[in-house]
Amino acid sequence: MTQNQANSATANRQDGKGAASGNKLRVIFLGGLGEVGKNITALEYGNDIIVVDCGIGFPTNEMLGVDMVLPDITYLAERKDKIRGIFITHGHEDHIGSLPYLLPQLDAPIYATRMAIGLISTKLKEHKLLDNAKLNVVEAGSAPIKAGAFAVEFFHIVHSIPDSCGLGIHTPVGTVVHTGDFKFDLTPTDGWQANFGQIARLGNEGVLALLSECVHAETEGATPSEQVVRATFDRLFNKAAGRIIIATFGSLIARVQIALDLAYKHGRKVAVLGRSMENNVAMAVEMGYLKVPEGTLIKISEARELTLDKVVVVITGSQGEPSSVLTRVANQENRFINVIPGDTIVVSSTPIPGNEVAIIRVINSLLMQGADVYYSQVARVHVSGHASQEELKMMISLTRPKYAVPIHGERRHMVAYAKLAGEMGIAAENIFICGNGSVLEFTADSAAAAAPVHAGALFVDGGSISDIGDVVLRDRQSLSRDGVLTIAVSIDSETGEMAGEPDIVSRGFVEPESSDELFNRVREVVRNTVRLEREAAIAGDWPQLNRRIKEAVSQLLFTQTKRRPMLLPLIVEV
């Protein structure tokens, strides 16, 4: 673990030679390091910046009420004029999802393959940003795109959405390879392997630094091929007497391809259900990423005309998301699908950490309703889209970089990757474990951590970038534990006495029917406190009165209930 400590030590050290970085390449990590999600990395050389990816993150449990998380791109916004392009590796949310919010601050042309451009267009249109966007479709493997001091070539890799790429970024000090998210499935569903020739050529020409995804760096061996899922599905199709329902990610077109192929083979038809699934499938069909056997893809309304043993429905919701089709089916709330005993339901995913309980609940509910349910614990119904150890090592072998930097992962993934890179012969001091805000400065023959820049997270809560911060989130946590109790007290400011009885309302604290006696005691305590604090009331010292009421009521409630609801005394002066 030498590289780990070496880099921790250097992470905050200003590189002595770095002040004038005109002749240095700066790689600035603004998101996706030390976390899974909100991926965004910038490369800066002299007067030019390019940005790679612009994704969203997903709120953690403590971010109560937060819908999504965006990277804080202050660093880029302050250097807007230098940005020559935004290069997108693939169309997943954690790589494109921030564009509708942050593109106005970046205002640069976007380069991506067709599938990603399609998905970005849909997003920008929803946010009324499409007209001013400069979108450029790139074909994987085509000539490098000039962007200021940089030239960027896209190389095809395999991932869980079509037309995914890594980037060969040619810079004045050498070539940086950014893997995007990848695996090396040698028998992918669409027959389109990673472009080993192109990646090896980059390696042959010389790679200065490899920025590699690392989210499965803990997993031994190689990630199984999508064909493993095809084989499992084939067995299930053989066995199923009734309807087959497959839940997976809306962008996992390869899985839909398998469903279509097998449906055709077994004399069934396929309908898709769920907004993201329907949009992605329509786009993939239109663009030719999905090959539909004649007449096999039908509308959900048409599926209802068929007998159950002729139907396959591919739906969203494999992560137990509350508003997804699968969760609604489990809760008997979907208008197209009710579980019928004899249904074969396939939950074709593995849970993203944090989603385990939601998915398990959905599975239990479907089983209760009499379905045969297949999920990752009992059948090989999913393979990951990410490289395992042998593939990560193969990428190092192909590119033979001088420096290696794990990206797109938590600390544990980056540490596991650093071990692998060390085993591959990269010197410990040439492996950098960075974080969001870290900056690495490269010359043709050196690399060092420079002073970090501002990085962070912005919250989207209710449709737009939000003002909520730590105070609000802490209060939400407190409210979620013991609820709230408000006490309105009207005080006659002349006499310092109460004008009328205190009014009490509580939520999330005690059940309404059992609160009467307790609230009577609260009123009594408030009355006594106001009497004792009469001088403060006459003096108009409301903060003092407020504090005393809080203390007295808090003590009473804790003694009586062992709970500490948030107390909000409101003093109305009359």
Place this chain on the structure above:
Amino acid sequence: MTQNQANSATANRQDGKGAASGNKLRVIFLGGLGEVGKNITALEYGNDIIVVDCGIGFPTNEMLGVDMVLPDITYLAERKDKIRGIFITHGHEDHIGSLPYLLPQLDAPIYATRMAIGLISTKLKEHKLLDNAKLNVVEAGSAPIKAGAFAVEFFHIVHSIPDSCGLGIHTPVGTVVHTGDFKFDLTPTDGWQANFGQIARLGNEGVLALLSECVHAETEGATPSEQVVRATFDRLFNKAAGRIIIATFGSLIARVQIALDLAYKHGRKVAVLGRSMENNVAMAVEMGYLKVPEGTLIKISEARELTLDKVVVVITGSQGEPSSVLTRVANQENRFINVIPGDTIVVSSTPIPGNEVAIIRVINSLLMQGADVYYSQVARVHVSGHASQEELKMMISLTRPKYAVPIHGERRHMVAYAKLAGEMGIAAENIFICGNGSVLEFTADSAAAAAPVHAGALFVDGGSISDIGDVVLRDRQSLSRDGVLTIAVSIDSETGEMAGEPDIVSRGFVEPESSDELFNRVREVVRNTVRLEREAAIAGDWPQLNRRIKEAVSQLLFTQTKRRPMLLPLIVEV
């Protein structure tokens, strides 16, 4: 899945012959079916009832602020006079944790092995219930204990706490075997295998029904022996240059035994830290379950006198529990241990569903601080205490029951177990998937579902059984999403006008510094509303005024913020 549907169909069917059940054995499932935790099962015959286990459950994500969950034992409390004994299979919380709360309602003698009685005593003492408790230490394998119509023998099995047992329950209609929680580790740390002879004898004599745990019924093969963990630990002890810190469950004495043995072998000393760990280890040493090599177990204060390469500390917190030692170490809040680069930290567990994110966070934090961390994804540092498929099948083979009933598991586990039991040749109609509240009635040659009884959950929130219910929990969820906004309005009841300005306080909604303008608009809306509703105010129709204020403010806030905080208008009449 025939048995599944067959039983769903019969679950609510009153057995025609069951009205007079004097000659029938009733098995009443009051907790632990369709869930993991709060295990409790009762057997009733004529005028006699025995209870098996009395555990707590753990709150799900939606049970905000709930500390623990107890089974609702109304059925038993109403038949208190019939209860002849409470038989405890082992000392885990989900088998004994409810006793301090529910024993007064049951008021019956408790039978358990020494370790469990020790743990129960500690609990009852804390709740001042020890003096009146009738505790009976049972030796596994000894003669059956008479309890009314029942005779109960304890057979030793292997589990992740010492001296765990299953029960052979002899009843007038036949023998029921209750497995407790078990696995068949053939090389357990303490050399004490499951009593295959006793279990096989029960099978030879004839078993009417097998109530089997099933929580790992999805897992192929057999659960690896604890010796696998010993081998991993030995490698880590060989490699570690500095301190070794091992986090595991406080009751996992076998893991502590391994740490002690290896510490002795490698010339180290062991200290334990964490309340449950310290208590359990002290008890296990005293009772002889833990064999301490001479001088190897030391106090944490003594550990500080040694060089780091002589120290092993075994601590609690392998599930990322907020107040556990490991989490405090990760957060740099523990007064005995600060992470030192070079520490080897072993997280010796696998996450219980719902705890994944908390554990991952702890691991990432320890890595950030420079520790070498070993956890289940990267090393074989844990084995389960529960039987996998081959062991569950072996238990069926040994007991050869006529009827099989999975217990202690979610629906998915019970369904997976039912498949296994079917594969073992038990007829589908003889396999029962039940739920909490289900009742099975047995004669010597029949079994059928009878009308279910009341079962459910009680919440402990703040130290005692609580009055909180669905309303409170729903409100807490709502509060956790968008916070709360309270508005105190004082109304002159004679004029119907406001006496003074509305007072507004919010928590968990908007950051304080950005709320001024918004709150001014809220005040304006309130003023307008009161003006429009003057007649209602004069008439003293406070509910009407309250409703109108809520509507108007809610609309304003949603337009401005796209959020819906809980609104609490308080009208003070002056």
